[in-house]
Amino acid sequence: MYRYDQYDQSIVDARVEEFRDQVARRLSGALTEDQFKPLRLMNGLYLQLHAYMLRVAVPYGTLNGRQMRMLASIARKYDRGYGHFTTRQNIQFNWIELADTPDILADLSTVEMHAIQTSGNCIRNISSDQFAGAAADEVTDPRPWAELLRQWSSFHPEFTYLPRKFKFAVIASDEDRAAMRLHDIGIRIVERDGEHGARIFAGGGMGRTPMVSHEIKEFVPLSDLLPYLEACLRVYNRYGRRDNMYKARIKILVNDLGAEEYARQVEEEFAGLKALDLDPPKAEFDRISAYFAPPAFETSLSDDIDRRDPDFAVWLDQNVRTHKQPGYAIATISLKPVGGIPGDATAEQMEVMAALAERYSFDELRVTHSQNVVLPHVRKADLYAVWQTLREAGLAEANLDLISDIIACPGLDYCSLANARSIPVAQKIATRFADQKRQKELGELKLKISGCINACGHHHAGHIGILGVDRKGTENYQLLLGGSGAEDVSLAKITGPGFDEDGIVDAIEKVTDLYLEQRTEGERFVDTYRRIGMPAFKEAIYG
Amino acid sequence: MADLLHYREDGPHEEPAVTLDAFLDQSNATAVRLESDEDARALLPYLDRLTLIEISFPTFKDGRGYSAARILREAGYIGELRAQGDVLVDQIPLMRRCGFDSFHPQAEVDRKALAAALERQEYVYQRAADARQPVWKLRHG
Numbered sequence: 114m115y116r117y118d119q120y121d122q123s124i125v126d127a128r129v130e131e132f133r134d135q136v137a138r139r140l141s142g143a144l145t146e147d148q149f150k151p152l153r154l155m156n157g158l159y160l161q162l163h164a165y166m167l168r169v170a171v172p173y174g175t176l177n178g179r180q181m182r183m184l185a186s187i188a189r190k191y192d193r194g195y196g197h198f199t200t201r202q203n204i205q206f207n208w209i210e211l212a213d214t215p216d217i218l219a220d221l222s223t224v225e226m227h228a229i230q231t232s233g234n235c236i237r238n239i240s241s242d243q244f245a246g247a248a249a250d251e252v253t254d255p256r257p258w259a260e261l262l263r264q265w266s267s268f269h270p271e272f273t274y275l276p277r278k279f280k281f282a283v284i285a286s287d288e289d290r291a292a293m294r295l296h297d298i299g300i301r302i303v304e305r306d307g308e309h310g311a312r313i314f315a316g317g318g319m320g321r322t323p324m325v326s327h328e329i330k331e332f333v334p335l336s337d338l339l340p341y342l343e344a345c346l347r348v349y350n351r352y353g354r355r356d357n358m359y360k361a362r363i364k365i366l367v368n369d370l371g372a373e374e375y376a377r378q379v380e381e382e383f384a385g386l387k388a389l390d391l392d393p394p395k396a397e398f399d400r401i402s403a404y405f406a407p408p409a410f411e412t413s414l415s416d417d418i419d420r421r422d423p424d425f426a427v428w429l430d431q432n433v434r435t436h437k438q439p440g441y442a443i444a445t446i447s448l449k450p451v452g453g454i455p456g457d458a459t460a461e462q463m464e465v466m467a468a469l470a471e472r473y474s475f476d477e478l479r480v481t482h483s484q485n486v487v488l489p490h491v492r493k494a495d496l497y498a499v500w501q502t503l504r505e506a507g508l509a510e511a512n513l514d515l516i517s518d519i520i521a522c523p524g525l526d527y528c529s530l531a532n533a534r535s536i537p538v539a540q541k542i543a544t545r546f547a548d549q550k551r552q553k554e555l556g557e558l559k560l561k562i563s564g565c566i567n568a569c570g571h572h573h574a575g576h577i578g579i580l581g582v583d584r585k586g587t588e589n590y591q592l593l594l595g596g597s598g599a600e601d602v603s604l605a606k607i608t609g610p611g612f613d614e615d616g617i618v619d620a621i622e623k624v625t626d627l628y629l630e631q632r633t634e635g636e637r638f639v640d641t642y643r644r645i646g647m648p649a650f651k652e653a654i655y656g
Numbered sequence: 657m658a659d660l661l662h663y664r665e666d667g668p669h670e671e672p673a674v675t676l677d678a679f680l681d682q683s684n685a686t687a688v689r690l691e692s693d694e695d696a697r698a699l700l701p702y703l704d705r706l707t708l709i710e711i712s713f714p715t716f717k718d719g720r721g722y723s724a725a726r727i728l729r730e731a732g733y734i735g736e737l738r739a740q741g742d743v744l745v746d747q748i749p750l751m752r753r754c755g756f757d758s759f760h761p762q763a764e765v766d767r768k769a770l771a772a773a774l775e776r777q778e779y780v781y782q783r784a785a786d787a788r789q790p791v792w793k794l795r796h797g
Contacts, residue, residue, distance in 0.1 A: 120779045120791040127777050134772065135746070143766070151716065152746055234717065264781045264791075270753035271726055271784070274719025350723045389730060391783040393792035400795065 114175050114477060115260050115404045117225045124267070125222045128229055132156050133215035140212065155273070157231030158214055162529050165209040168231040169221060173241035173259040173283070174202030174480040176226075178467035181478055183224045185463035191217055196463070198448060198456040200520060200571060201280070202240050202480040203231055207527055229267060234275045236266035236346075240282045242290045243479040246405060247489040249437045252304045255285040257402040258311070258338075261393075265339050272346045276353035277361035279346070280318075292482055292598030294326050295319055295574055297363045298345060303332065310334045315345060315375065316367030319568035323604045324364040327372035329379065337383070339392045344382035348375065407438075408475035408490060414440025418493050425500050427549060428511040433496065442493050444474075446486045446503060447510035447518060451547045454536050455521045456484030465506040473499055482598075483520055483559075485513070515552040516560055516625070517543040520571050524564030524581065525588070531564035533581025533588035538562055541618050546625075555625055558638045559597070574598035576639040577624065578605040579617060590617040594624065594650055595642045606647060609655055620654050627653040660738075661748075661759040661770075668758060669708035669736050689740075696724035703733045710760070713741035722754045729755035729785035745769045749777065755785030 117125070132152075139149040153159075157168035169184070176184075184204055188196045191213050192206040199205055209217070221227055230237055239259045246254040262281055266272070272279070282293040285302035293299035299314040310332045317326030333341045349363045352370075367375045416439060420426040434443040446466060449455050458466070466486055470478045473495045479487040491499055503509040512518045519542065522528065524535030539562055546552055561575035565582070572578030578593035589611040596605030612620055625638070627650060632641045642650065662668050673689035676698060687708035690696060699709065709728060711721040725737055736758050739751050743761040748770060751759070759765075783790050 118795070120794065124777060124779050124781070124791075131746075131773070131776050134769070138769070148744070151744075234719075267781050268750070268777070269782060270750040270780075271722045272719075273750055274717055274722065274747075276719075347723050347726075351720055355718060355720075385730065393790070394796055396796045397792040 114177060115172075115256075115401065121264075122222070122225070125225070125227045125229070128156075128227065129215065129218045129222050132218055136211060136215050151233065154233040155230065155235065156214070156218070157228035158209075158211075159232060160529070161207065161527050162525075163527070164207065165211055165214070166205055166207050166527070167209045167214060167217060167228060168199070168203050168205045169226060169228050170231045170238045171203050171226075171480050172263050173239055173245070173256050174243050174482075175245075175256060176478050176480070177476045178471040178478070180224045180226055181463050181467035181470065183220060183226065185460040185467070187217055187220060188460040188463065195457055195459045197454070197523065198458065198480050198484045198486065200482050200484060200522075200569065201231075201238050202243070202482055203238055204480070205523075207523070232278075233273075234277050234279075235273045236269065236275075236279045236281065239263050239266070240280070240291055240296075240482060242284045242286060243481040243487045244290060244434070244443055244489065245285070245479075246407065247436050247438075247441075247443050248286050248288070249435050250288055251286040251437075253285050253302055253309055254402075254405050255283045255300075255302050256405050257398060258285075258300065258302055259283045260401045260404075261339070261398060262342070265342075271343075272350060275346070275350055276355050277358065277363075279349075279363065287600060289598070289600040289602070290481070292571070292574060292602075294602040295323075295571075295598055296326065298342070299326050305332050308334060311338055311341075313341070313345075316364040316372065318362050318364045319571060319573045320362065321359055321566045321568070322362075322364065323568065323573040324368060325602050325604065326364075327367060329372055329376040335398060336392075336395070337387060340386040340389075341379070341383050343386050343391075344379045347382050347386075348378045352378075408477075410438045410441060410490070411492070412440075414492060414494065416440060416493060418496060422497070424504075425497055428500050428509055429496060431511040431515065431553070432513040436490065438490075440493055442491050442496060444488045444491050444496065444499060445481070445513045446488065446508050447512055448485050448508075449512055449518050449543065450507060450510050451517055451543045452540050453543075455519050455539050458486070462506050462508055465502060465508065469499055469502060483518065485518070511549065512552060514557045514559065516546045516555050516558040516577075517552060518559075519543060520559075520561040520575075522563050522565075522570035524562075524570075528564065528569075530567055531581070532566075532583035533564045533590065535562045535564040535570055535581060538579060538581070538590060538614055538617060541614065542621060545618050545622065554629070556637055558625070560621075561596075571598060572596070573604050574602075575605055576637070576642070577621060580607075582611065584611065588614065590614065592617060592620050592624075592654070594647065595639060597639060601639075603643075608647070608651055623653045624650050658761050658764040661761075661765065663752070663757045664736060666736075671708070673708055673710045690721075690724060692718045692720045692724075696727045699728065699733075700731050703728070703731060703735075706733070707735040708738060709733065709735065710738040710740050711756075713739055713743055716742045716744050716747060718742075722751065725751070725754040725756050726785050745773055749773050753780070753784040753786050753788070
């Protein structure tokens with residue numbers, strides 16, 4: 114994985130000192146909260162309902178054991194002994210003291226981490242495929258491209274006060290594990306005539322006005338990528354709406370102009386920028402790529418796995434995926450224990466994951482946008498030992514992509530924007546469907562919960578989505594069906610009137626019962642929904 | 657209005673800037689003011705005879721002026737480029753990178769904090785409108 118050189122380290126260290134100075138000015142009263150707010154937000158520090166929340170960047174979701182141990186140490190030293198992995202592959206600490214934040218950032222910089230641009234109206238953490246470098250279906254590892262974008266977007270002088278936040282995702286596979294089409298700009302690395310380049314999609318997003326992105330360019334060669342993206346951002350920075358923050362994302366601009374007209378304006382801007390020759394040479398991409406060279410995989414390993422322990426076999430079938438290298442596998446550690454808080458991990462669990470990565474996965478971990486953690490390169494022969502350790506740590510839930518593998522935002526338990534709680538609903542659903550056989554019978558079912566229309570819990574992209582709203586002072590939950598953030602991207606639709614907390618769990622049981630009754634061979638929940646349509650589901654729920 | 661901050665060899669341009677409409681209507685004015693929603697490219701035919709372009713920042717959150725500045729510098733404008741309005745200390749280093757070389761903030765700027773902010777980052781990742789070399793240039797020559 115990428116390692117800082119003296120320049121990267123110097124930039125992050127300077128940022129720590131800058132923030133130390135800003136916090137000191139705030140604590141002394143030289144800065145008002147209003148003046149301080151944009152500065153703290155550029156460092157991922159939010160003021161939530163009960164305390165400050167610090168969001169730490171995990172670029173494209175990749176981290177090593179030492180970095181994970183540092184997150185554990187921060188959880189223990191400055192928080193309440195746990196952290197929360199997010200849908201942008203980052204981690205949040207929810208109980209932070211303002212005065213501690215410069216020290217936390219200083220601790221992070223010792224392991225090449227930071228909280229730069231994890232909030233604010235700037236280019237956010239670049240997300241990517243959690244199976245990058247391991248997936249059998251990728252044309253190349255997308256992370257060198259993501260790292261190139263990380264550096265280009267860090268403290269970009271022109272794009273730090275955009276109309277609104279800006280999210281990139283980069284993938285390089287047929288399967289979309291990063292919700293690429295629901296990003297402000299989504300990039301898919303493809304191959305043409307033996308050369309890799311970027312297929313560019315713009316104007317996707319969730320929030321109050323969910324939209325699937327439009328393809329604006331079929332192939333951008335590496336040498337044109339940064340000027341092309343600079344052009345995309347410049348058109349947005351100049352013409353994105355600034356009169357209404359709810360209409361300020363690029364999706365509104367692309368929709369208002371039409372994707373073709375937006376693409377034409379980008380081309381025009383690109384022609385000017387390209388001619389200026391402002392961009393790094395190929396040697397810089399090659400330097401970055403060298404850090405992502407495949408680890409020293411052993412060859413001629415056996416693909417056999419001893420399945421005699423039935424509990425292990427269940428986990429193996431559910432949480433382990435095919436690796437490109439024979440003899441290896443990709444193992445996903447579920448952070449969704451039944452009754453737990455989706456995405457939370459304790460300091461001790463983080464240390465267990467760090468130790469497993471160091472011992473069994475070439476010292477690499479990945480955070481997924483579904484709020485789980487991946488050991489990307491495990492020898493098949495080691496899977497049983499890995500599973501035993503995970504089980505002791507309460508991390509061996511065998512529910513990847515099943516109904517209890519729920520994405521949920523922090524909701525009204527933490528968030529100052531939320532209208533309703535998300536966590537208790539997630540817990541009730543997971544508890545209702547706790548039986549492993551029943552979950553397995555329901556198959557792939559992506560359930561996503563947001564506590565308000567800002568959609569941090571990706572409810573628009575759920576096969577089943579839940580949106581918490583405030584109805585005359587009481588929490589009310591709307592049910593949505595038919596969304597997907599994957600390669601079969603689609604936006605979920607609201608079924609009808611909402612429910613209370615228990616009612617929504619009952620409604621989910623009704624729609625899953627209907628699915629079991631109606632499905633044909635091999636159909637997932639979302640396939641059946643697409644085939645038979647909303648009316649049948651409405652009838653089952655409200656009829 | 658606070659003091660003018662000026663980072664040019666020549667002195668600040670003293671004549672008042674005219675609006676873009678007034679400039680395009682007449683004019684032999686040499687100083688023009690762009691509101692944040694006005695198109696900097698309207699000035700491209702006249703860059704040779706302009707000595708001051710003032711760009712308005714009605715609120716610090718309105719970042720359109722950063723793009724306007726780069727567009728003017730990319731087109732070869734070498735006169736004074738002034739940021740006026742809600743311009744905050746911690747924004748000035750970024751504005752310098754986009755080509756601004758004078759600042760007329762509406763509120764007084766803490767000079768000590770500004771000096772520290774301008775010195776703080778020894779390295780930058782991108783080439784922009786200033787003369788700073790990006791780290792990739794330092795890495796590869």
